[in-house]
Amino acid sequence: MTRKVYASLDVAKFIMAVLILVGHTANEWAHTEGIWHYILSCDFTVPTFFAISGFLFFSKIKQLEDREERKKYYKKWSLRIGKMYLVWTLIYFAFILTNWIRSGVDVSRVLLWIMRCFTQSSYATIWFLPSLWVGVSICYFLTENKINRKTIYSIVGILWLIGVLMNPYRYLVIQNALVSRVYEGYMFVFYTFRNGVFYGAPYVLLGYIVSNKEQIPSLVKSGLGVIVFQILFVAEAVLMKTYNPNSCTDMAIMMFPSVYYILILLLNIGLKSSAFTTLLRKYSMLIFLGQRLFLTAIPSVAPKSFSLAILALPQIEIYLIFSLVTILFAVIIELLSRRFRILNYLM
Structure with missing residues (x-):
């Protein structure tokens, strides 16, 4: 069976995974209000994931x-x-x-x-x-x-x-x-x-x-x-x-x-398919499914002072912390998956 690759969908899935992460951060940590709350909710992302x-x-x-x-x-x-x-x-x-x-x-x-x-x-x-x-x-x-x-x-x-x-x-x-x-x-x-x-x-x-x-x-x-x-x-x-x-x-x-x-x-x-767009496809699932480690799981077992310290930060820093840490996690897991094949089940 010939596998046709849709590079634009790979890029879109990565962007939407990041937007889902940003939306959850807005609701649960940054507590953004007003028009930005609705903009950052990015409601189209999950339905589009299903459609893709x-x-x-x-x-x-x-x-x-x-x-x-x-x-x-x-x-x-x-x-x-x-x-x-x-x-x-x-x-x-x-x-x-x-x-x-x-x-x-x-x-x-x-x-x-x-x-x-x-x-x-x-x-x-x-x-x-x-x-x-x-x-x-x-x-x-x-x-x-x-x-x-x-x-x-x-x-x-x-x-x-x-x-x-x-x-x-x-x-x-x-x-x-x-x-x-x-x-x-x-x-x-x-x-x-x-x-x-x-x-x-x-x-x-x-x-x-x-x-x-x-x-x-x-x-x-x-x-x-x-x-x-x-x-x-x-x-x-x-x-x-x-x-x-x-x-x-x-x-x-x-x-x-x-x-x-x-x-x-x-x-x-x-878009022309490349090694980079293939990486983005893998990152998208790792970001989508792994974000809860940083948004919920780790804070749930960390000392309360950990969450309070994050909440005390300016909103933009909260967004940057969760986004960068989650993306870094995706990059590290993808690199490790080249040696440890079991990690491929995460994406």
């Missing part, structure tokens, strides 16, 4: 004419995601265990964490991995079972609509007693609608749709599409936050067409 991943997966799948070969590739891809999730879980579990030993833990808390490993995530941010697997699996099985495209779009569209209504627009439907009971029961088990079923699958399907297009909109049209739908998204996000300050704006309605045009725009940018 879906595009790359189905771009490879469509090269395989034999059904068994496609199934073999899906299993290989799934195993890779599973190993990555397991290794990152073990790393973060060391910090979870340390805190359990320090503060004490009972059986119910341990069982709840084990359940969350399967229904949500073993640790914050790495939820992307199981959600990506679920999203790709849903779209893969739908497309492999000779279901017509309209039916596939309808099924995943309904999942997307449920996610929208149960997350950012929850206040519109939660007043119904039956909906409220169903919502509470679901949340007890799965904790969030921001997962592979209601969040990942729709954007993975978007990647599938783009991968099957014979011709995509031009650079100018896709650029205009990004501008128009980002403006509409910002307007929608402001309204959402006005009525419900806790809304997840990355599940907004206007996010979907916005991400579609972002993906098209990236594909229109003709």
